Amino acid sequence: MIDVKETSLYNMLDQAIHKAKKRGTPLLMSMTKKIQSINPLAFFEAAGIQAMNRTFWSSTAEDICIAGAGSAFDITAGTNRVEHAETIWNQLLREAVIHNPYEVSGTGLLALGGMSFDPVKQQSDVWRHFPDLALTIPSFMLTSRDDACYFTVNVRVQANDDPASLEQTLQQTEKVLRDPPAHLAEGPTIQMKQEIDPEIWKETVRFTTEYLQQHYADKIVLARALQVDLTDDAAIASLLKRLLETQPNSYVFAFERGEDCFVGASPERLVKQEQDQILSTCLAGTASRGHTQEADAAIADALYHDTKNRREHDAVVSMIRQSLTHFCTNLNIPDKPVIYPLKNLQHLYTPVTATLKDGYSLFNIVEQLHPTPALGGVPRQEALTFIRDCEHLDRGWYGAPVGWLDSNRNGEFAVGIRSGLIREDQATLFAGCGIMKDSDPETEYEETNMKFAPMLAVLGG
Numbered sequence: 001m002i003d004v005k006e007t008s009l010y011n012m013l014d015q016a017i018h019k020a021k022k023r024g025t026p027l028l029m030s031m032t033k034k035i036q037s038i039n040p041l042a043f044f045e046a047a048g049i050q051a052m053n054r055t056f057w058s059s060t061a062e063d064i065c066i067a068g069a070g071s072a073f074d075i076t077a078g079t080n081r082v083e084h085a086e087t088i089w090n091q092l093l094r095e096a097v098i099h100n101p102y103e104v105s106g107t108g109l110l111a112l113g114g115m116s117f118d119p120v121k122q123q124s125d126v127w128r129h130f131p132d133l134a135l136t137i138p139s140f141m142l143t144s145r146d147d148a149c150y151f152t153v154n155v156r157v158q159a160n161d162d163p164a165s166l167e168q169t170l171q172q173t174e175k176v177l178r179d180p181p182a183h184l185a186e187g188p189t190i191q192m193k194q195e196i197d198p199e200i201w202k203e204t205v206r207f208t209t210e211y212l213q214q215h216y217a218d219k220i221v222l223a224r225a226l227q228v229d230l231t232d233d234a235a236i237a238s239l240l241k242r243l244l245e246t247q248p249n250s251y252v253f254a255f256e257r258g259e260d261c262f263v264g265a266s267p268e269r270l271v272k273q274e275q276d277q278i279l280s281t282c283l284a285g286t287a288s289r290g291h292t293q294e295a296d297a298a299i300a301d302a303l304y305h306d307t308k309n310r311r312e313h314d315a316v317v318s319m320i321r322q323s324l325t326h327f328c329t330n331l332n333i334p335d336k337p338v339i340y341p342l343k344n345l346q347h348l349y350t351p352v353t354a355t356l357k358d359g360y361s362l363f364n365i366v367e368q369l370h371p372t373p374a375l376g377g378v379p380r381q382e383a384l385t386f387i388r389d390c391e392h393l394d395r396g397w398y399g400a401p402v403g404w405l406d407s408n409r410n411g412e413f414a415v416g417i418r419s420g421l422i423r424e425d426q427a428t429l430f431a432g433c434g435i436m437k438d439s440d441p442e443t444e445y446e447e448t449n450m451k452f453a454p455m456l457a458v459l460g461g
């Protein structure tokens with residue numbers, strides 16, 4: 001790994017090409033510089049105009065926004081997907097020629113992406129562009145963090161590449177992306193909404209409660225889809241802008257693959273890594289927001305003391321505790337949850353901190369935690385089998401880990417909920433909820449309606 005303080009793009013390409021010649025294999029060159037601030041959404045829009053696949057990640061709590069354009073390398077994996085992805089990632093890092101003098105988390109050589117909820121489930125046509133796992137190392141990437149802006153160029157060089165012409169091509173695209181349009185294209189509105197017959201879904205909830213009553217499992221999360229027709233093709237950048245404006249406590253993300261884009265605003269962190277520091281979140285148990293402060297506080301109080309929601313939440317806490325014990329020390333989990341308010345609803349929330357043991361990685365933690373009982377159930381395997389057989393839905397990337405990791409042992413993955421898959425003028429939205437043996441189908445149905453609301457609102461509904 002080469003990391004020098006001062007260099008030029010030409011020098012870096014030249015070094016990388018020499019190394020590729022010596023090794024006889026292509027490898028990644030990654031170069032990061034600090035630039036004057038650019039709006040990441042405008043950069044995202046410019047990349048769309050250039051017909052480049054785009055990636056987007058934002059966490060207001062962390063004050064970070066990452067926008068990617070194009071792909072220098074796509075890590076995709078099927079069987080043993082997480083282990084396989086880690087092997088490829090580590091190999092890429094070993095070979096790469098990197099210049100990133102800033103040591104700022106979320107800059108430099110970085111991959112963004114996600115995976116499907118259940119790799120065993122037969123893939124439906126809707127998700128055809130989304131492999132079981134895909135992590136993209138963007139060709140061009142903008143990181144906006146703590147009032148600073150970083151621009152990274154990643155390219156996979158071959159032994160016979162010419163550094164001068166490669167430099168010219170990269171600089172041309174960089175120029176276009178760094179001079180983005182002043183305005184984002186306006187988005188369409190909703191023309192029609194269609195859901196599978198609510199009665200059928202409620203019947204599945206009823207069936208699930210009976211299954212739970214027979215003690216085959218303690219908790220199962222059931223999801224459903226809502227099909228939305230738009231008046232015109234969706235404008236992803238302006239959609240992201242509206243999500244950022246309306247869902248401040250959430251991770252706003254977009255992963256574009258061809259004409260499809262998986263977009264969402266998830267409040268649920270799966271895991272964050274800062275070197276050996278691990279932060280995870282238990283989020284389960286839901287109620288609406290009140291229209292007045294008093295009403296809101298009363299709903300929060302009822303949620304906090306509701307036995308069904310507390311049991312649902314505790315299932316997540318104990319599973320996360322159990323999962324992290326093997327990989328971490330200094331596990332710290334408060335005894336009781338707190339209320340986590342969002343625009344449309346509020347959740348029970350318990351933060352978890354820990355120290356990663358030597359020899360383990362973010363990949364291990366993501367693999368171990370997914371799916372938490374907030375999206376799968378308890379026991380995990382029984383719940384997964386039930387969901388696979390009875391849910392009548394291909395969740396695709398909904399409910400699965402989405403996020404990023406960099407070459408300096410930093411990264412963050414959220415659970416891809418409050419989300420939808422958008423293709424041109426069509427969107428498929430997803431929402432689910434934890435079913436316990438005493439769940440009421442009507443209440444659970446209403447809860448999923450609340451969970452559709454953030455995406456519906458930004459789509460113009």
Ligand SMILES: C=C(O[C@H]1C=CC=C(C(=O)O)[C@@H]1O)C(=O)O
Pocket residue numbers: 221223268283284285286347373374375417418430431432433434451
């Ligand atoms: C499955 C979803 O939410 C999960 C996360 C938080 C609270 C949940 C609940 O209270 O049921 C769900 O477990 C979804 O939003 O689609």
